[in-house]
Amino acid sequence: MIELKSRLKHTWDVFFSRHGSLNEVQKRVIPLVLEGKSVVVCAPTASGKTEAVFAPIAETLYDERHIERLGVLYIAPTRALVNDMYERIRIPLSSLSYKVGIRTGDKKAGESTSHFLLTTPESLDSAICRLNSSFFEELKFVVLDELHLLDCTYRGDQLRILLKRLEGKLKSGKVCYAILSATLNDPWKTASKYISDFEVVTIHGKPKEVFYEILVAKLEDGLKQISNTFVEKGIFKALFFCNSRKRTEEVAQQLKRFLPADSIGVHHSSLSKKERGEVEKAMRDLRRFYCVSTSSLEVGIDIGSIDAVVLIDPPPTVSSLIQRIGRGNRRTNKVLAFGLCEHQEEEPLFREMFELAKRGVLEKKDCSPDLSVGIQQIFSLLFEKKRCVEDHEILSLLAILGCDLQSFRTIMNHLCSLGYVESCGGFGFRASEKLMNMGIRGVIHSNIPDSDEFEVVDASSSKTIGKVVVDPYVVDSFVLAGKTWRVLKIDVNKRSLIVKEESVFSTADEKIFGKRSSLGRFSSLLPVVS
Template identity: 30%
Template sequence: MEEAIRVAEREYTKEEVLKILNPLVAEWFASKFRDLTPPQRYALIPIHNGENVLVSSPTGTGKTLTAFLIALSELFNMAEKGELDNTVYVLYVSPLRALNNDIYRNLEEPLREIREIAQKRGKEIPEIRHVVRTGDTPSSQRQNMLRKTPHILITTPETLAIILVAPKFREKLRTVKWVIVDEIHSLAESKRGAHLSLSLERLRELTGRDFIRIGLSATINPLDEIAKFLVGYNEDGSPRPCLIVDARYSKRKSIHVVSPVSDLIYTPAQEVTSKMYETLYDIVKKHRTTLIFTNTRSGSERVVFHLKMLAKKKGDIPEDSIATHHSSLSRGVRMDVEEKLKKGELKAIVSSTSLELGIDIGYIDVVVQVGSPKSVTRCLQRVGRSGHRLHETSKGIMVCVDRDDLVEVAVMIREAYRHHLDKVHIPRNPLDVLAQHIVGMAIERKMNAEDAFKIVRRSYSFHDLSWEDFENTLKFLSGSYGELEEYKVYGKIWYDPFEKVFGRRGKYARVIYTLNIGTIPDEVSVKVLTLDKKYVGNIEEEFLERLVPGDRFVLGGKVYEFVKSDGMTAYVKPAFDQKPTIPAWFSEMLPLSYDLAIRIGEFREKMFQWISSGKPREEIKRYLTRECKVNSAGAEAIVSYFEEEYLVLKSLGSKKFPSHRVILTEKYRDEAGRIHHVFHTLYGRRTNDALSHALAYLASRKANSNIGLAIHDNGFALIYPPGINIDVSLRDIRPEELEDYLKKSIFNTELMKRRFRHVATRGLMILRNYKGHEISVEKQQLNASTLLRVIKKWEDFPILKETYREILEDYMDIQHAREVLEKIHKGEIEIVDVGLLDTPTPFAYNIVLEGLSDIVLMEDKRALIARFHEELMKKIRKMSLKASTT
């Protein structure tokens, strides 16, 4: 860890903290809290001493008060001396409006109670004002903030970027002394974080001095990277100092894995499903309030439906005490659910991801996860929502009905207890975000480009930005690509490349900037029509993004085949008698993290070593129960799963077994005559996305035909049409060729079209709103398709370059894919091929069936797995019979 970034080692006592506080604040604090929480013991005095601090600790450990207490104390000092101006001193930024409203309410109490103490002591103190300002704030309230400026401003990253160019209000920010960034882990992972980091550097320019930065985060890793993201860099390129308060493990946890049945192969699908809902219902019944996470929105609706059916049947839980909460519900419905939760009126709440972040939802005594949360960090963040107080234990139960999920979660929990967390991925140098901020800077004043470049490079997200990319973005924004004007892309700024100076162009620049700022794309539903223009229904844009012609999916209970898209319309043809190849929740699935995937690969290696060396089954099961917290049914299912894979591969004469160091490949011909070429690359879906697209590109060139793809966290399959059987290997791709193959493979896809629109909109190339007129997403998409055709000849065009970067680095994981290829070429990863099989090996079931896992076909999926299994067992029995007679 660099010198500037250090971990807090000194703890302070309550007495030491009370001494430095304003006497009124000290009296209030002493009367409210018996002792300091871990974050408070380490962080309060350093904040008082003017240090930047990153606090990472679970929910319910007093993080928020840690962040505000010193600022409140100093504001009361100023108020007593009559030194409070009509300006902002504390800036609090969070990603959620709901969290902002919580913080507003949470501050009301101390502010009121401290003033009451003052009145009792006969002191009249001016009011310390705090206000929430977001996109929802009416203009009358915004006007009022100029007259009565909040001393504590609570806002979002987007609103901060807007007020930085608001001519009058911007002046009120010159006095900012403390900036608190809440839920920083959630911001850092997306472009909203890059956006905020540039706003903070522009604020630093405005104040003319450093302010104290306080970051608050749940469980995250690595903390030194998040600290650098929070504080940025000095002009000389060194990181600004930051103190890390690591209290991630300050709460006890109890996490267990439950499989409702021990045989996940032969137990009929209906029985497994009903046992799962019985298990969930049983947990809900035994606890006061249960928070259940599913990985998809449709999954959460399904769980609520079944729990309510059981409640109706059994009559021991009121039906209306079970509710769902996810991002597709209206704001009103979500707020109503949150309110009921806080009041303790709900027994169970089912959510996809929307309750992961720190909004105050009252008391939860157990968190249940259906399926795998896909990363150790996410697992701990979710489980951390239970046992809200510091001395309480966070309790989590993972319910799995799939063998791959079971193995994944078992390893995940072992790693959670070992404190091994996945690394966060922070987007680097997003040029669309840069474009927005260059326009923002131009609106502030005429600027020297080299000075602006220095400001931008102080941000962690843009620290290694090249001058060439910076200047190309200036040129694009100033209309240097003349032929784009006929497509209504006009310069937003002017730039003089000789003097290296830029400024705003036109009187509408500020309006365009204010109405088009932000990084969250307009998501909209896509209309689905048959080729003869009959309306079928709607799908989400994210779902369309992953479709390729020939994919089949269910809509309104019927199967359709995707043909093409035009703007925001998808064209399909009926395929009623065929099976879907894409599940309905396909676009919502969380990807398995690379770090956890590697640990599962290592676990595979260990299991196969144990089995081949004859380690007793009971001993292996005891290990799983003790180290991985798996129930006995789950331990039985895991051991059987590995034994089957072992026996099958042994019967095929293989001496090697799939792990992080061995990539097994196999082929399987299905009933339709298609060959599934399966690659057991257990590296997580983002890495597999990159490896598979590059290999599919090579295969389609070799076969002179379109090649299908099934991508899974544990591997991928190339699907060759009937009559085609080719041999391609990951050895055929050199690490340095990967990027080129990927760019070629994605250029004509839906993914490229959509992402280009998002990037072009963020980069202000396509406007969402012009002079107050909303531009429909459909029109934006048509404009984007036209522009993409025009600019594809300019390799270095910032918006095209950023689209590729976003797809290859943020959506896929080209870095780890390249690493895998390097290890293959160095011989550190071995590729073992077991040839064409009439039945896939057990570890390949889910990869082959990736295309057949729609909800309506859950039964078919299980039936098919049972059939594969039956055939395999026959083969193994035959082999062992042969072995015993020879």
């Protein structure tokens, strides 16, 4: 450790003096970063991954800190996580004379003169299109945080292409990557889709002891029972996770009947940054507080120690369940969790998900590339260049998604027929006025579809099963009422899904816990192939 401390002569005090020593993940990762190697770090939450990466990066760039140019790009899946990281590292890095900038849908600050820029994939897309190309040319490090939340989704596909576009802007052509995650099934396979020539550091934390109870009751009755348990056991800090924003509001209102109203807060992406920040602060600072949240609090954000976690309805995946219950009681290795479902049919599913989580068995993901990302990236690239772009340049990006020459030509001809793209007489393509106007309005950088609540109707009986929140463009299958349903037809106008039951859940068939297969918002612009 003495050797490492001497190699961190400028940054040790800022990052590690209050701890006095390095933990295992830091001992293994710091030397690799100092040697300029790309690294994939798989380690439990709150294991010091952030310091293990940012300290050696800051040390490496220390002599360049007086030059106003971007050296480090940090990319995270959510605005909330970016905002939280900004607050965590801004002060220590500023004390070393580094400038830290942020670019999200919530906030833009100091990006033009920053040494470290924190952003999301969608805001990075916007920055690539709108900032001077020279802004990225001296980039030395890229940190990809919580990559498992992006991988095997259209957002992960978008990030893969954005990284290639970034590398095309580098003077040196060389950038070092750090991928951070708590849950990667196969670190080598996952990371290889985004970067090359890297080393993997895996730290297996001591498994948490999970104590859980599943209640089958109407929402009001279940919340009353859980609230009484909190009072009896002296549980003053708890997180309630819901699968939709509407559900969080419903649960919060019901909770106020059983717990002090001023001790209950709501956290989801529709709330303003200020509102979310106040709730996060209350969770950290108040002795008694109960927060009802969507997945927005699953990862990363500092909310202090939590006594219990309550899952309202089964979460979409086992990974999500692990992330949620992992927020509980970080002071010990014991987690107290409650599951609440309103239908008896959901209880076996809920129980099996808990048992899989306790064994560390994750779902199998469908990682087929999403070609809607190709549409979005064609739009983004043509808007950025504002000139004719040759075929090979566009095709080199789409090839990341497995798109061949014939598919490329079909897509480009289709976009021309729709008026988004114009041919340059056989020498490439350029953005039409229609597309340029879309770019100016900022609607081309995100491929995240709008979501809405849909009524679910069983095709065999015409019976309404319930409601789900899904992407209105394409949805493949989902779990509802303890059963797996495959979508046969979507009626966007009536907000209904016509479905059929696909299979009965069994422990042998874990794939139903995979991601809800959905396509990005630009999927409607893909050509229909007969």
